[in-house]
Every structure is written in structure tokens, then in C-alpha cells.
Amino acid sequence: MTNKTQLKPYDSVTTLLRGLNARDFAALGASEIAYMRPTLVNGESVIAIHAADGTPIGAAPDVDLAAAAIVQNEMAPARLH
Secondary structure (H helix, E strand, O other): OOOOOOOOHHHHHHHHHHOOOHHHHHHOOOOOEEEEEEEEEOOEEEEEEEEOOOOEEEEEOOHHHHHHHHHHOOOEEEEOO
16 A cells, blocks of 8 residues: 555646746736726726736726727736726
8 A cells, every 4th residue: 555645736736836936927817817997098087908917908998898808809807996
């Protein structure tokens, strides 16, 4: 009888994430997730669209159009409250 430790599926992912440097960790998901937040542009209320790493990538007049633009670009939308 052997006494092997069973690895859970997330153990290898956890190990991988711990090995990332700060720059790579910050970029994680940047091309897959975009977040939306209300802001002002030239005095007008708009919904700003940012990549997961904070890079501004666009704006839309409302949340529905912002989410549609994100999905159209094959990213997952996330809202900031």
C-alpha cells in the first residue's frame, strides 16, 4: 500500500499563480475580461470600458451598449460598483 498525496485540480493552478511576477499577475485576464464603470467624458456621463489590467479600451453611452461591445469583442463584461 502506498501513501501518495492526492493533488486537487486547483493545486497546480495555485502553484502556477504563486510563480507569477507582479507584472504578469496584473496582466492576467487582461485580454479576456473588461470592466465597466460610470465616468464623465467632456462633461457627459458615459460608461468607461477598461481591460482587466486597467487599460482604457473604450466608452459607451450606457451599460447595455458597453456590455454588448465587450461581448462582441469576445471578452467577459464585469461591472464595478
